[in-house]
Amino acid sequence: MNAAFDVLIIGGGPIGLACALEAKRAGLTYVIIEKGCVVNSLFNYPLYMTFFSTSERLEIGSVPFVSVNPKPTRPEALEYYRRVATSQELNIRLFEEVQQVIPNANEYTVITSKRSYHTRHVIIATGFYDIPNLLNIPGENLPKVTHYYKDPHFYATQHVVVIGAHNSAVDAALETYRKGAHVTMVIRDAEIGARVKYWVKPDIENRIKEGSIKTYYHSSVAAIRPQEVDLITPAGTVTIPNDFVIAMTGYQPNFTLLEKAGIRLSNDDKKHPAYNPLTMETNMPRIYLAGVVCGGMDTHVWFIENSRDHADKIIAHIKNYV
Incomplete structure (x- = not known):
């Protein structure tokens, strides 16, 4: 089955959801592909984890995050992001893993574990929690x-x-x-x-x-x-x-997926991916990075709090293409 979208977002975490919210508001057709459940990485956090930040710094898409605690807990975050996804009726395909992103003329073919998609733009917001060191x-x-x-x-x-x-x-x-x-x-x-x-x-x-x-x-x-x-x-x-x-030796982004998509990585142990910080576009035209994946092995640089604006930058740049 083939599907055509303006934007295909890889990763259904908080930043992936934020990108979808901005794409929807801009009137773009979009889909999120997530290999697990909604905000899968947060689901895999320790049961009793408390976030470092206050709830308002974890908000996406101007949707209020109300917590009964000074700093929200994992269950509160799961509830918040799930309700954002469902109440905003985001187009998200769960338990479907992206295997390859292939350039195809002026668009990309994205192959997943279930089907293939055609899209003009790809946003990779896969975080770093999938592959342990x-x-x-x-x-x-x-x-x-x-x-x-x-x-x-x-x-x-x-x-x-x-x-x-x-x-x-x-x-x-x-x-x-x-x-x-x-x-x-x-x-x-x-x-x-x-x-x-x-x-x-x-x-x-x-x-x-x-x-x-x-x-x-x-x-x-x-x-x-x-x-x-x-x-x-x-x-x-x-x-x-x-x-x-x-x-608890840390984790790393899916560098294999980035490299197969043609994204350059730095030639050192940091493996910083190439992208323009003003637009978040990589060296591959119309492929963007959002969230923690931008830091390569420096996984402590980007968080939900300081990468929420990636969605705004990316969608503003995509609007210049369409």
């Missing part, structure tokens, strides 16, 4: 290892290793500890990350100081086995009992 160590593929932490109850009474020092790792360590897990943190650097939420940082530091959460600094995990893990520490190799490993 792997440890590349023995045992990483064991069922006990996860790069996505969800619910602390699952880990009650178990020996848990949490790898990482930033927000996701700290949340996982504190929450599993408070559900009765025996938690060990493994941190490459000398301290907890500077970007950890300011109301959480004293909590984790105090739990470490009192010994409730055992922590190895300047350390890494060397190997994982069904009932233990090997750590490389300043004191040498340490083997500890272990039931589960929560590897």
Whole structure:
């Protein structure tokens, strides 16, 4: 089945929805293609996650986001973005994965897991939460290892290793500890990350100081086995009992999709994609980037709060084409 649109948006997260809202208001035909559920990345966030920002900074399309908390929670965000998508009757195709974007004269053919589309313009708003940064160590593929932490109850009474020092790792360590897990943190650097939420940082530091959460600094995990893990520490190799490993080692954008679409990436480990910051258009004509994907491996640069205006820039530029 083929379909023709002015704009095809890859990714049904907050920024993808924002782009759709602007396209609709501009009178453009559009469709969102999302490989999971609505705001799939947020759905996969930890169950009890609290956002760093206040609700008004997470709003899209001038639709008010009302929260009963000073900082909204994951359930509130899911409710908000779902209601935006449904109340605005956005044209969104769920559980459909984009596999390739192919130039075709003055348009693009977009191949998905279900069908193909023809579109004049493509907006890639795929975020960065789909592909974890792997440890590349023995045992990483064991069922006990996860790069996505969800619910602390699952880990009650178990020996848990949490790898990482930033927000996701700290949340996982504190929450599993408070559900009765025996938690060990493994941190490459000398301290907890500077970007950890300011109301959480004293909590984790105090739990470490009192010994409730055992922590190895300047350390890494060397190997994982069904009932233990090997750590490389300043004191040498340490083997500890272990039931589960929560590897909060970060994530990366789908660079394969970008490269297959012809988008240039920088020749360094940052892999910054090429785009014009005034219009968000890439080196490929009429293909745009929006949201976190713009940062390449610098996934801490762009957030919902500071990339909402990408939708305005992109649709304003597209209107010059149509």
